[in-house]
Amino acid sequence: MSDTPPDRLALDPRSPYHDAAVIERGVGVRFNGQERDNVEEYSVSEGWIRVQVGRSRDRRGNPMTIKVKGTVEPYFIEPA
Template structure:
């Protein structure tokens, strides 16, 4: 596997929800790739590398406030900036 070190360090925990304290629009605009248990995931709503978990969206299902329904899964998590792969 390629090493995920990049010029911009990714935070240990990040969320795609703007209401979350772990939301970072600047980094998300660059594109963040997540590999969970060796498989690249595209439906990650939130992750924490040090605690080893991801929160995955369950399809198009939403709660009564319009937030996606999610499931928490534990395992090894890797994150990288997608644009850094081609540099």
């Protein structure tokens, strides 16, 4: 496995961008210079993250999300 996180990653197992091995290793996201821990999906090349909107759910029971544009910097979380 490489030392750089993938360009696009999603937490939802139904997504084609879901990678369980990478998520298990631990990926952190720095968005516009701030650490974010509520990121559902990100894309470095397109410059956006998808975050959950409160506790709202859609009609299928999935969390409601919004896409926020900015600078995305993913990194692997080092084990303590």
